[in-house]
Amino acid sequence: METLAPAAEGWWSRVWQRICFQTWLKAIGTSAFMFLFFRAYFALLENPQADPTVMPEIWLDHWVQFTPSAFPVYLSLWVYVSLAPALIGNLRALIWFGVWVGALCLTGLAIFWAWPTQTPVFDVDWALYPGLALIKGVDAAGNACPSLHVASAVFSACWLHRLLRQLRTPVWVLWLSALHCVAIAWSTMATLQHVALDVLGGAALGLLFSAASLAHIRDTTPRPLSPARL
Incomplete structure (x- = not known):
């Protein structure tokens, strides 16, 4: 059973208390994890063990138009994935x-x-879009399916849903989190970083691991650490 925060306090106060728990550990741990992940990610990107399979487009790809202005939404993932660990209240x-x-x-x-997979080659002059050209130069077309961008967003969204409910935040905060996740998934297609099959694969991966982790980790409320609980 989920442990809900007391209703007496303001919800923002409860959120702030969670953020202040082990702040440096959360910040350093998240940064170190991202560093190690990108080292492995780019090593695989630059050294595929076979010729990458080009992911096909499906009908859904034709519904999402190329939208260069979606780039900031795409980048916002790195803020979004930091929110769930920031709201966890105990070390275990x-x-x-x-x-x-x-x-x-x-x-x-x-x-x-x-x-190994890659996205199709799109007929776009990336020089017209400096921001996108930069990321296309760094994050090439490989490592396409499943989209780990989407998997991470979905995993974070599921966790944020539980944490925000525990903290008794207003309903609009829950909706804002869910919409942010959907926007991130959309942005991966709108910036042509991924096609629909990549997004669907990433969403499935994120849902699988969020379901397993949420079933395993029941208690996220603040409490003294007991060695036996580790």
Whole structure:
């Protein structure tokens, strides 16, 4: 059963108390995790063990138009994925959360290694879009399916839904989080970083690991750490 925060306090006060728990550990841990992830990600991107399979487009791809202005939404993932760990209130849950995120990313990287994929070559003059040209130069067309961008967003959205409910935030905060996740998924297609099959694969991966991790980690409320609980 979920433990809900007392209703007496203002919801923002409860959120702030969670953010202030182990702030430096959360900040350093999140940054270190991202650094290690990108090292592995780009190593696979630059050294595929086979010729990448080009992911086909489906009907859904024709519904999403190329939208260069979606680039800031695409980049906002790195803020979004930092929110769930920031709202975890005890060390045991925080450590296990990191383990599950690591498992999700390792699974995605293993798929990239076993089955290299890439997005199609689109007829776009990227020089007209400097921001997108920059990321296209760094994050090439490989490591396409499943989209770990979408998997991470979906995983974070599911966790934020539980954490925000526990903290008794207003309903509009829950909706804002969900819409942000949907916007991030849309942005991966709108910037031509991914096609629809990549997005669907990433969403499935994110849902799988969020369901498993949420079933495993029940208690995220603040409490003294007991060695036996680790």
